[in-house]
Amino acid sequence: EVQLVESGGGLVQPGGSLRLSCAASGFTFDSYWMNWVRQAPGQGLEWVANIKQDGSEKYYVDSVKGRFTISRDNAKNSLYLQMNSLRAEDTAVYYCARSNWFDPWGRGTLVTVSS
């Protein structure tokens, strides 16, 4: 069964940092682009970043450029999102999703930025 499980969310103060992880199983991880997508409370979906199979290409939404870094470890079948200089507006459930079709999605991990 193809599965994605996010972890690492929590409460952090504005200006703080957090590292999210996404553990993949049930498929050949290094054959797929991977994505992070977020959803603020009561709001719609917002794509955050994606990374190519070998990590050689990465793209970000403008609002996180210079603050967030997407990475992957194919040996560990894991995707990461390093989030620095966090702001209140980064509060959201963060999902990882496989491929350019975003299929499947993990269950998400909640990040709350508040003092």
Next chain:
Amino acid sequence: QSVLTQPPSASGTPGQRVTISCSGSSSNIGNNAVNWYQQLPGTAPKLLIYSSNQRPSGVPDRFSGSKSGTSASLAISGLQSEDEADHYCAAWDDSLNGFVFGTGTKVTVL
């Protein structure tokens, strides 16, 4: 940055057909494939349609997608109570160099 516009709501009675529009531009829908997602309350989104009109295995054929120019549509025929959910379109945007999602449409079964 929701550059894809959807109606906030759509509704119908059981068995009816409902259509949701997704309006974009030449840099996204006009030049790239569109995907559609369904998000049931309290759950993660699920892929409904990929490459504008393809259904993944397991998705009922009541769901269909189409694209014309800079707009796309999702149709749900034979509406059922379990179709009550938020629905989103998405596409790659060549100008932004990133994916963009639609504003989302809440489907209500009356």
